[in-house]
Amino acid sequence: MTKVVYQGCSYERLDDESVLRCLLRNGIRAPYSCESGACQACTMRAINGTPTTVSQEDLKETQKALGYFKACVCRPEDDLEVTLLDDAQKHKYQMEVVEKTWLNDEILRLRLACEESFDYRAGQFINIFKGDLIRSYSIASLPGQDAMLEFHIKRVPGGVVSHWLSDEVKLGDPLIVTGPMGECFYHEAEDVEGLLAVGTGSGLAPLWGVVRDALMQGYEKPIILCHGAMKAENLYYVNELRELEARYENFSYFPCVSTPDEAELLTDLSLGFPNDVAFTKQPSLAKWQVFLCGHPEMVNNTKRMAFLAGAALKNIHADPFVMALPT
């Protein structure tokens, strides 16, 4: 008889009982709905042991990489230790502010050090707490490559947390952080022809991580990055990305400006919104992986356009920039 382990307690799984049913029978309030492997409401995460192939069918490659599985159709042959997806958001890390650098007039680079080990994938996001206020920020750093965690904070007009981080928080101050969360990260997938990344403003943060992650892991198929802002002065990391482009033959970088000054018309910037530029560079996205981050309207429109241009839904990764509720 195999066991399901949850929060340090072991529960014996009855013959042919699903992981979900086993937890429910033992009074654990796991979410579920269809109980036929379709709706994904009962998705949870294995932290020890291997979920069955059937229970991961139809999940995104990123979710599989994180150990996600559908508990209602999972009947594993060995013990399995699991966490509910909500649990990941509960552990609070204390991180120290070790660098604050303005990348342009409105975007601050914040670097944090964490004493505890903090496992993450480039492109995931975290929540930063200011008392009861919580804001999500994408991680721009690359584990193994960058010693510190890096975030790009846009100083939003009237934004309480972004102003606090920009103006009040000092080097050496502690920050309370939960995470990492999100599925916007590079992962090897079979049968993929290329990788398209589109971002606006500080939405470059996760893409800066994802693109470098793919390149460092030796990804050889084409990678296209389109980063957009209103004007050239709102872009950042242009030199760094140009250098990356010079170093890697398969990487193309298109900085885009949507409302250029006359002088900018003469530069080698692309004109227009980054998603429009992306579709002129790569009209068909069948078998492409797509990463989107930034302005919610741009993200939603591009997600739809990318899908209609042939990208499989499971290959479109967009960071949901929704505000977390205080817990």
Next chain:
Amino acid sequence: MSQSVYDRIGGEPAVNAAVDLFYRKVLADDRINRFFEGTDMDKQAAKQKAFLTMALGGPHNYTGADMRRGHAHLVERGLNDSHFDAVMEHLGATLKELGVADDLIGEAAVIAESTRNDVLGK
């Protein structure tokens, strides 16, 4: 004992292959895509999968009442027979594209058709 279309075409993997094709046709169709505006695409795709699974006679636990409740807000926005017909058209075209035999497509169409009154709140 007769097997369901779902089992005969290969079960869940076959449905997974059908979901993107089907949903892409629906979203590209100007007759009906306004009903999908502002919806979360991943959640919507999961619903499309549940619908296809049901139409193919696979495992599901949706009831007529669920169908009514789930579409009531769309009926208020004008969802009618012509829109249902368009979806039926895409269902048939999707299965044809995947090489499903005509008689099996017919069986799926009968099941899907049986939800018409509930979906349209009649």
